[in-house]
Amino acid sequence: MKKVLFFFVLIGVLFGAEFEYGKGTFSIKGGLFGLSKTVSQDIDVFAFYNHHKNILGTKFFFSYKLAFYKSKSVTNTINTYNSVVSSNTLTNSLTFDYKLQGVDANIVLGRDFYREGGDYLGVGVLLGISGPYIKSKGDDSASSDSDNVDNTLPGYGYLSDSETDFTTYKIGPSVRAQKEILSFLTVYGDAQYAYQMARVKNKEAGIDQYDSGNYLSYDIGVKLQAKAGRKKIWIISFSPKFFVTFGYRYNYWKVKNVEINGVNLIGPADLSFSVEYAYFGLGYDF
Numbered sequence: 001m002k003k004v005l006f007f008f009v010l011i012g013v014l015f016g017a018e019f020e021y022g023k024g025t026f027s028i029k030g031g032l033f034g035l036s037k038t039v040s041q042d043i044d045v046f047a048f049y050n051h052h053k054n055i056l057g058t059k060f061f062f063s064y065k066l067a068f069y070k071s072k073s074v075t076n077t078i079n080t081y082n083s084v085v086s087s088n089t090l091t092n093s094l095t096f097d098y099k100l101q102g103v104d105a106n107i108v109l110g111r112d113f114y115r116e117g118g119d120y121l122g123v124g125v126l127l128g129i130s131g132p133y134i135k136s137k138g139d140d141s142a143s144s145d146s147d148n149v150d151n152t153l154p155g156y157g158y159l160s161d162s163e164t165d166f167t168t169y170k171i172g173p174s175v176r177a178q179k180e181i182l183s184f185l186t187v188y189g190d191a192q193y194a195y196q197m198a199r200v201k202n203k204e205a206g207i208d209q210y211d212s213g214n215y216l217s218y219d220i221g222v223k224l225q226a227k228a229g230r231k232k233i234w235i236i237s238f239s240p241k242f243f244v245t246f247g248y249r250y251n252y253w254k255v256k257n258v259e260i261n262g263v264n265l266i267g268p269a270d271l272s273f274s275v276e277y278a279y280f281g282l283g284y285d286f
Helices: 002-015
Strands: 017-030 035-054 060-071 074-078 094-116 119-130 133-139 161-182 185-202 207-225 231-233 236-238 241-255 271-285
Touching (some): 017 241, 035 185, 035 271, 060 119, 094 161, 119 185, 161 241
Antiparallel strands (some): 017 271, 035 060, 060 094, 074 094, 094 133, 119 161, 161 185, 185 207, 207 241, 231 236
């Protein structure tokens, strides 16, 4: 992952970058964590981003995004546990906290099929890697009837205090576009849908497996850009462009059929989590 970080910083320095801060919502649902419904919490996002950069003046382009996520704790109370074992349903409430942190790195390589002035419409291929991890911590000390708690049920212990690590590798189509409204104002957007292979690890649960899934994201925003002037450093002449962005971004990950030693907890076996946020960015281009 350190090599990935270095790569994104390097291309940002050489080709221009945008530094973003966003604030929004992290949501999670899945049988892996005993969640039969979606629960949400606030999240902070820091991103290093370039929406679209043509290569050597051609219609071919690249784009990249490196985002860091950090949420507060998501608290959820479940009243039943391990529905697979129907004869051992708990009547007490179990309260768990969930917290998401991690990184999401993507690069898009593609071609503009329409380009005129500052306007373009391009199609490309998304390649990405994500490294989120979810911490879960539980407290069943407030049980209303401890006699009904069967601590030997599969997976019972790991929910109390554990960390689930995901490493996802994704590939899929991407579409992005930009339209100049005024000389200093443009609107832009992109969307991608990818197949992903995820490695899921949780030491306490005895999980170390590969599962397939999908990834979806889209982004829409506006860019305010100052008029560029020609600059020269030694024999190199360039036009630095500084800009401000405001936008909204949505990311969704789904991993299918995650199990704990062959036993699924409450709800569907699939695990899904999403991050949606509004952001503000400062950037430069050449």
